[in-house]
Amino acid sequence: MSVLAQSVGFGLITASVLALAAVGLSLQFGVTNYINFAYGEFLTIGAYLAWTLSHGLHLNVYLALVVATLIMGVLALLLNRFLLRPFTKKGVPLLFLLVVTFGLSLFLSNLTLAIWGPDFQSLDLPREVPHAFGPFLFTTSQLTIIGIAAVAMGALHILLTRTEIGKAMRAMSDSVDLAQISGIDTDRITSFTWLLSGCLAGLAGIVLAINITSFQPNFGGEFLFVIFAAVILGGVGSPYGAMLGALVIGLATEMSAVLINSAYKNDVAFALLILTLLLRPQGIIRMAGKAA
Amino acid sequence: MADGTAPGPILEVQNLVYSFGGLRAVNGSTFSINTGGINALIGPNGAGKTTLINVVAGALKAESGTVRFNGTDITGWQSHRVALQGLIRTFQISRELGGMTVLENMLIPPPQQSGENIFNAMFRPALGHRQDKILVEKALARLDDFGLYDSRDQYARNLSGGQKRLLELARGVMAEPKLMVLDEPFAGVNPALIELLEGHLLKLRDSGITFVMVEHNLNVVERVCEHVVVMAEGRTLATGKLSELRKNEEVITAYLGGALTAHPKAAAVDAHVVGHAERAEPILRASGLTAGYSKVPVIQEVDVQAEPGKVVAIVGPNGAGKSTMLKSLFGLLRNSSGEVTLAGTEIGGWPAFRIARNGMAYVPQVINVFPNLSVFENLEMGGYTLKSGRQERVAEVLDIFPDLKTARAKKGGNLSGGQRNMLGMARALMLNPKVVLVDEPTAGLSPAYTSIVWEQILRVAGLGTAVVVVEQNVDLAVNHADWVYVLVAGRNRLEGPASEVGREDLPSIFLGGESPANLAAEPTVRSGSST
Amino acid sequence: MSPIVYYLTTLVVFFFIFAISTWGLNLQFGTAGILNFTYITFFAIGGYFTGVSMLGRPDALSNMRYILGLNLPFPIALLVGATAAGVLGLLVGLVALRRLRSDYLAIVTVSVGAIVYDFVNVNTGLFNGADGIAGIPYPFNDSLNLDPNTYTFFYIALTGLVTLVLGLLAFRIYNSPLGRTLRAIREDADVASAFGKDSYRFRMIAMVVGCVYAGIAGGLLVGFISALNPGGWVAGETFLLYAALLLGGRGNNWGALLGAFLVPVLFQEATRYLPQIPGHAELIPALRNMIVGGLLIAVLWFRPEGILPERKAKFPGVEYLKKRKAALEVG
Structure with a gap:
């Protein structure tokens, strides 16, 4: 099996992790129109919750994954309801709202540190067996990650195109005013968006933890700018753009790791982010009515 | 000169x-x-x-x-x-510039301020201050001239609406x-x-x-x-x-x-009613409506009502406050006062989505469709609060607008201007509203489309809905509506049955x-x- | 020198360094409305470049790998550090300041922070990677030959002097027409450009000068502790400065000074020597950071203008005022 093919395989795994995270961030940005700088910590918390459930409470690891994902969603919902929504209702300028999420990221990352400590932990799936698919070779956990991402993206697509709440999210992303005029309770949709965004972040954090085998309290925060790269490359606020951006960034970073040097993986993501901002700030998929 | x-x-x-x-x-x-x-x-x-x-x-x-x-x-x-x-x-x-004083606002525009150079700012501050002194004298004289002298040290955000207009001009002159x-x-x-x-x-x-x-x-x-x-x-x-x-x-x-x-x-200059037509019991009644943006009242003490099955048109010169009135009726403006009742229920102060759920719909002029949603999805959003039968309702509404039926899979953003307007109206009809507010449906449309749009409006009224239309085109309004209100400078000026209003001297009201x-x-x- | 005196002198130096940093941040965030979420990176770059400029060529003995190694005297090394920070600020500004929305700048800064941190750690030839640089000679000490106690007081005087100069300049910039224009851009960039202000250029000035302030502060720190490694400039430090500026009063250099005293010095140092909980060394610092994050949010909710709010500009000695007064008295 060629090294290049394997790097494509790794790229698909990274893209899967990234897609979950990027779509969650992008959806929330689309609906609320501000970036959440504490999003990286959502990933961290998701992973630690899953770790506690499976290691501390000896829950089946798959069950732990589901429960942790849901808890993170609820946490995001509560953070919006009791912290961010009061600020937006007050009409705080964007500049300050961003500082609030920035401060929140410090709070959450240190809360994680206080609760779970600085040691490396790992989240393992049982029965690691290699599986060959044509030129690709995947472990069970890698297949699981790709599977989870594929199912999640499919479910999201159905949510956004088939269900009323998903369509309402897209409608709000187009125009909050018109959504209100149409009788959509925008507060409720915003709450749901935070719930969903939190779930996706939690899930992304869990699969990221599985993928990198060991993690620390700052691993989500450090991954944040790679998520930004995917979101901006795809077009801010567009969930499908985020998926595409995740695929591009995932493949580019993993292939460059093989072709150049694995130490420069992040630099490649960063270079793509900067190039996008300079050359096509609206991203690959431009959303009508969204400011670039 | x-x-x-x-x-x-x-x-x-x-x-x-x-x-x-x-x-x-x-x-x-x-x-x-x-x-x-x-x-x-x-x-x-x-x-x-x-x-x-x-x-x-x-x-x-x-x-x-x-x-x-x-x-x-x-x-x-x-x-x-x-x-x-x-x-x-x-x-x-x-x-x-709200967070700066009135005087500071005046000091921004003057060109060639040497103190704006970073090196002068750091190492030759006297240069900037000397120039500032001259500018301040000028600015104060200008402010005095504009009656803003006493407000010079106030934050500009605290000025009244009229004072802000004066500052806007005075500040520009400083450049x-x-x-x-x-x-x-x-x-x-x-x-x-x-x-x-x-x-x-x-x-x-x-x-x-x-x-x-x-x-x-x-x-x-x-x-x-x-x-x-x-x-x-x-x-x-x-x-x-x-x-x-x-x-x-x-x-x-x-x-x-x-x-x-x-x-x-x-x-006549005073507000008055022409003609003697009796009006039916109104479903929507607004009285003493006053509203505006950030301290500037755009409409004052406006009275309007609409009856089921009738088209009420609101016309008036630009800046009369017609669109503002619709927004205010629909709860989209924070600073509005006055009484609005919908089917006997007082709805003043309600949020827009609640008004929408209680039988009133609104078709805004500019953003009236969701650009990234298909026509079909746009209509579904219009019927968001329907508990059941949404698909059936979409089909019914598409029957009223056959043009949209063929374009049902198209994205809202890809429609022509006329189709967009139509979709906006169709979306508003999804909840089978008692009252529909329509803001300038014919603005920017070709004459052919204009008459189609008005046909649709009449058809909507024919379903028993009260329709309130803000119309730039007075001719269309008096030819199609049942009752016409003329607003001038944010106040009621004239109202009556369309035919009677059409006989009034509208050119002089509009062109002054x-x-x-x-x-x-x-x-x-x-x-x-x-x- | 008794430990207490030593501790207090250290605090004084730290206070000066934080004051310079907070002033620089006030120029960017408080005055020009630029959201730089990785201010500490510029601080670190200034520190590293100052350090490696003062060190001699790396040799086997020191067991460190780093660039430059120029054996430069401190003042010139500090200039190198300040320039490096300014150039990095310029590069970031070139990418991010063209867009007006603050999100984009914030995203770019967060990413730059992560990438530079990564880069410095991975490329050990740059600043000796995760171990960092150490053994930087004490500024002027080879010619002064002071005993450690006296030297500490000398360094206080040195940083004090730099702080005084940079403080003076910060106040001058704020009170100049430049400061006024920057505030106008912060309030409404469209209006500023409608009056001929090139907001991109002006924001760039604030960005670069603010980063130079950070670089100088970093250089002063390296001169004092004679070492710097990635553990010394984690992202949390940027929050500390934001908390200081917001609590003290953004847009007010006195507020920035007050904040620099209250948050990084008084609060941070007062809690630094709390007894550790056995087996949980990270707990106290974590709680401290949580408080800083919470403080940031609480200030924005309860008193967004800070303890010392931005003040209205005063123009003393204006003839027109006197004339008006005289006219009133006559009339």
């Missing part, structure tokens, strides 16, 4: 084009403004005047065409470069402009202040500044502007003196829609001053100092 025999043009606009999405807001506009004097840029809503200002001042980039200022081609220049050439613009909604482009300097200004502002404009003109102003208040235009450019549908329609333009058929049509002939009888008939007999114009 008045009859200046040979002043060259200070601003030449040629074939300027700018589009938003698919709509050509400025569509080949061409005109030129001579040095000296106050010029007006007028035209019905949606004529592209503000867009034109934005393109001229460099805030938007022209697609094609040229702008020459003082002989220099400034097309495509960034706004700060345009400003440094001596072309200064003001904004339609006062844009005071030592050759040409000032004013975007509706009189919007939301009370009558006493209008006179004051006019005085300032005339004085500044005499000091050598050329003005171009977009203005809806044609009485003001008549008093202070020597030269008028009329825009409609993104193009320059006519230029000349207002008194002549009033008689111009094309101008009257652009403003009123149809060939409404003027009547010799003068229009005396009626064209009278003007023809008596051609003298009183206008600033130009004779």
